[in-house]
Amino acid sequence: MLIVHCPVCGAEGDETDFHYGGEAHIRRPATEDPASVSDAAQRDYLFMRRNPKGLHFERWRCDRGCGKWFHAVRDTLTMDFKGTYGITELPPRALMEAATGEWASFFKDKLAAVQPARKGKSS
Amino acid sequence: MKSRYSIFTLARNAMNYHKDWERAWRSPAPKSEYDAVIVGAGGHGLATAYYLAKNHKLTNIAVVEKGWLGGGNTGRNTTIIRSNYLQDPSIAIYELARSLYEDLSRDLNFNVMFSPRGVMMLCQTEHEFRAFKRTAHANRLAGLDCRMITPEEVKKIAPIINDDPNCRYPILGAYYQPRGGTGRHDAVAWGYARGADSLGVDIIQNCEVLSIRRDGAKVAGLETSKGFIKTKKIGVVTAGHVSTIVQTAGLRLPIESLCLQALVSEPIKPVLDCVVMANTVHGYLSQSDKGELVVGGGTDPYNNYSQRGSFPALEHTVTALVETFPIISRLRMLRMWGGIVDMTGDRSPIIGKTDVEGLYVNCGWGTGGFKSIPGSGFVFADTIANDRPHPIAEPFGLNRFIEGRLIDESVAAAVAH
Numbered sequence: 001m002l003i004v005h006c007p008v009c010g011a012e013g014d015e016t017d018f019h020y021g022g023e024a025h026i027r028r029p030a031t032e033d034p035a036s037v038s039d040a041a042q043r044d045y046l047f048m049r050r051n052p053k054g055l056h057f058e059r060w061r062c063d064r065g066c067g068k069w070f071h072a073v074r075d076t077l078t079m080d081f082k083g084t085y086g087i088t089e090l091p092p093r094a095l096m097e098a099a100t101g102e103w104a105s106f107f108k109d110k111l112a113a114v115q116p117a118r119k120g121k122s123s
Numbered sequence: 124m125k126s127r128y129s130i131f132t133l134a135r136n137a138m139n140y141h142k143d144w145e146r147a148w149r150s151p152a153p154k155s156e157y158d159a160v161i162v163g164a165g166g167h168g169l170a171t172a173y174y175l176a177k178n179h180k181l182t183n184i185a186v187v188e189k190g191w192l193g194g195g196n197t198g199r200n201t202t203i204i205r206s207n208y209l210q211d212p213s214i215a216i217y218e219l220a221r222s223l224y225e226d227l228s229r230d231l232n233f234n235v236m237f238s239p240r241g242v243m244m245l246c247q248t249e250h251e252f253r254a255f256k257r258t259a260h261a262n263r264l265a266g267l268d269c270r271m272i273t274p275e276e277v278k279k280i281a282p283i284i285n286d287d288p289n290c291r292y293p294i295l296g297a298y299y300q301p302r303g304g305t306g307r308h309d310a311v312a313w314g315y316a317r318g319a320d321s322l323g324v325d326i327i328q329n330c331e332v333l334s335i336r337r338d339g340a341k342v343a344g345l346e347t348s349k350g351f352i353k354t355k356k357i358g359v360v361t362a363g364h365v366s367t368i369v370q371t372a373g374l375r376l377p378i379e380s381l382c383l384q385a386l387v388s389e390p391i392k393p394v395l396d397c398v399v400m401a402n403t404v405h406g407y408l409s410q411s412d413k414g415e416l417v418v419g420g421g422t423d424p425y426n427n428y429s430q431r432g433s434f435p436a437l438e439h440t441v442t443a444l445v446e447t448f449p450i451i452s453r454l455r456m457l458r459m460w461g462g463i464v465d466m467t468g469d470r471s472p473i474i475g476k477t478d479v480e481g482l483y484v485n486c487g488w489g490t491g492g493f494k495s496i497p498g499s500g501f502v503f504a505d506t507i508a509n510d511r512p513h514p515i516a517e518p519f520g521l522n523r524f525i526e527g528r529l530i531d532e533s534v535a536a537a538v539a540h
Binding site: 001003046 | 195277353364366367370375377378379380424425426427428429431433434467524525526527
């Protein structure tokens with residue numbers, strides 16, 4: 001059984017107190033430019049998943065607490081939670097660096113952007 | 124060629140106190156090159172190899188397996204076999220599998236204990252009743268032997284069921300497939316392994332695939348823990364671990380890996396001679412030949428590679444079944460386990476070619492892999508041998524996700540398979 005910690009209200013509970021929201025940081029392509037969304041981009045948005053064995057970045061909702069969504073970093077092999085962060089935020093730097101495989105390539109440019117100046121951060 | 128199992132070999136070996144039985148399959152070292160390599164020696168992988176050798180005369184092939192054969196989801200399911208799905212492509216492939224099961228013991232010369240004891244899917248809400256009625260019509264159009272039955276018939280087939288009309292989820296009827304049933308899951312893997320091995324297929328266990336080596340747009344071979352194996356065709360049939368393997372070839376799949384659990388009770392006298400699935404309350408039940416009640420439910424909600432599920436999912440399943448079968452409330456549970464299943468967005472499998480030439484995938488069976496083993500192996504072998512999708516496999520190609528041509532079985536799959 002997973003013990004989950006909500007970073008918004010501070011509630012702690014088991015997995016039945018929370019709702020799993022799947023993979024994090026998926027952007028709907030039509031939000032930016034609906035006219036030029038390719039079929040492949042739409043498929044990637046709807047279906048394609050990183051599905052890592054190891055560190056995973058995912059969304060959870062604090063069902064029986066504050067009701068807010070948040071991000072969590074969890075190891076899909078050991079089930080350990082490595083940390084949580086706000087729903088509009090990027091992971092803490094250390095966790096971005098710890099990412100492997102497809103997540104590592106996803107965070108690569110974000111890490112570079114975060115490092116020198118934090119003022120340009122928009123997501 | 125191996126000697127056939129028969130009453131005479133049994134008698135002959137009994138004379139020697141069963142000390143001289145021939146090994147059912149060899150344990151060869153990998154050759155440096157094969158015509159095709161199947162990754163994953165579960166039911167689907169072994170069936171693929173068997174049909175490649177038997178139907179397509181491709182015998183210079185290997186099956187590589189990280190652990191031991193049949194040790195993954197093939198040995199972890201609840202052995203239910205049925206084909207009453209909603210969509211035509213699903214009906215075609217699951218019914219192909221079910222019909223192959225009927226003759227499988229004879230074909231493999233190995234008793235897979237296929238037992239067409241009937242599969243009953245309970246209707247416990249008005250919505251479920253209507254949904255199953257729709258499936259029933261679709262199945263009748265496709266020629267399946269299935270029918271809706273009344274609460275009285277349900278009670279007659281499964282007398283231990285709670286037929287109180289005032290309970291939370293009363294039995295309003297059921298959707299019944301009399302030709303569905305169960306099989307012996309290990310025997311299916313062992314039978315296909317023995318069959319494939321006797322046709323010359325190398326089954327290489329304890330051989331982990333580390334990565335797929337590419338030569339431009341084509342596959343070049345497999346890096347394994349027992350060295351490099353050169354091949355032009357690779358079939359990846361590794362269920363929950365399919366994403367991690369194809370990622371080494373630079374591909375991503377529309378798959379997420381979840382844990383599905385099952386459990387068995389202590390053995391009791393025969394109380395239930397069919398399979399009962401209660402999708403509304405999330406649980407299904409059958410009784411094994413040993414007398415154990417075999418219980419299954421839904422998946423845990425979150426991504427998981429650990430083969431260990433969480434307790435709330437089990438508790439949910441067991442609660443539901445106690446409501447439906449009050450007599451099991453005092454039973455002790457003997458064993459519980461989990462398997463990592465590969466779920467697609469539409470709950471239908473992916474069978475076919477990928478963007479990499481020579482790389483084929485057969486995955487996404489999710490919670491319904493066991494029942495489809497013979498059919499899946501049959502069409503996947505044909506797909507690999509001829510380098511084009513078998514007509515029954517064609518609708519299940521990866522391109523359906525880009526074309527929006529989904530085969531939505533999330534209702535028929537419901538909780539259980």
